Amino acid sequence: MPELAEVEFFRKRWDQAARGHRIVRVLTHDGKKLLHGLDLAVFRRALTGAKLESSEARAKQMLFRFTGDAWLGIHLGMSGELTVAPAAHTPGKHDHLVLVTGKHALVFTDPRMFGRVLFHRGESPPAWWSKIAPALESAEFSADAVATFLRRRARAPIKAVLLMQERFPGVGNWMADEILWRAAIHPARPAGSLKQSEVRTLWRECRGVARRALATIAGEGDYLPPDLNAHIPKSWLFWHRWEDGGLCPKTKTPLRRAWIGGRTTCWSPARQKLR
DNA sequence: AGACATGTTGCTCA
DNA sequence: ATGAGCAACATGTC
Helix, strand or coil, X not given: XXXXXXXXXXXXXXXXXXXXXXXXXXXXXXXXXXXXXXXXXXXXXXHCCCEEEEEEEECCEEEEEECCCEEEEEECCCCCEEEEEECCCCCCCXXXXXXXXXXXXXXXXXXXXXXXXXXXXXXXXXXXXXXXXXXXXXXCCCHHHHHHHHHHXXXXXXXXXXXXXXXXXXXXXXXXXXXXXXXXXXXXXXXXXXXXXXXXXXXXXXXXXXXXXHHHHHCCCCCCCCCCCCCCCCCCHHHCCCCCCCECCCCCXXXXXXXXXXXXXXXXXXXXXXX
8 A cells, every 4th residue: 555645644543542641561573574583572661661753754764753862664565554543442453553542543454564663773763764765755856867768678678667666756557657657657668768858748737746745744733544545536546547448547548557677567558649 | 257446666688 | 887677665545
C-alpha cells in the first residue's frame, strides 16, 4: 500500500495519538523478520518509559523520536499499516509491534511482512535516515538532476526508473503510473529516449503528484482525513487503474495494463505513445 | 486452483 | 565497474 502520502498519513496517525505521551509497554512479535537485527531486550528497555517527542516521514520511511536519544524507524513494506487502538488492544496475528501509552495502543500491522523496524540510539538521526534522497518537493530535486539520472539509466524503461528510490524517493507503483499518465509518456519508453521537453514535463508532474497527494493529508495542522485515499482527486488515473475495462479519465478511451519495468503498469494508449 | 498484490534486495548476466 | 532484469521474500484475496 504505502507510498509517499500514505506513509505520511500513517505517521501522522501515530503522532497525533501519542506525541508528548509516554510509552508504558512494548509488545513485539516475530523478531525474525520485521524486527530482524533488533536487540529486543535493549529495544524494549529503551522505549518503555520514553516519551514520543516528534516524528517525520521521508520517502517511504518514518522516524519517531523518543526521549533518551531513542529513534524508531519504520518501513511499511508492501502491506504495512500503522493503526491506533485502545490501550487494552490484544495483538492480532499480524501485529508485529505494539507501543502502549496511557490511552492508546500504537499498532504496526503487516500481513505480508515485507516491512521493517529499525532502532537507533544517539543524539542525531541514524545514518540511513540522512541518506534518503532529496524529496520531490525540494529544490535539490531539480529538472537537471532528473535529466542526469535518466541519461545514466538510458536503456531502462522510464517506468522502472521512476521506481528508483535513490532519485524518486517515495514514488511507488501507482504514483509512477500517475506521473507518466499526466506527462503523457508511455511507460515502456527507454529513459534515454525522452526529449528535453518531456524530461521537464516528467519532472514537473513528479512534483505535482507528490504535492497534491501530500496536500490531501498534510493539510492544516493536525487534521487527518478519515480515509487514506478519500482526498485523492477524482480526476486521477488512481481511481481507474485496477478496474477491468477501465477508461482513461482524460480521453475516455480504454486503459491498458501490462508488465513493464518489473511491475504491473497501467496506461492510456491514446495519451501515452511508444516513440 | 492459480494469478496477483501500492516494495526492496540480491543475484546473474551483459 | 555499472546497469538491466528477475526471482525471492510471506501471506492474503479475488
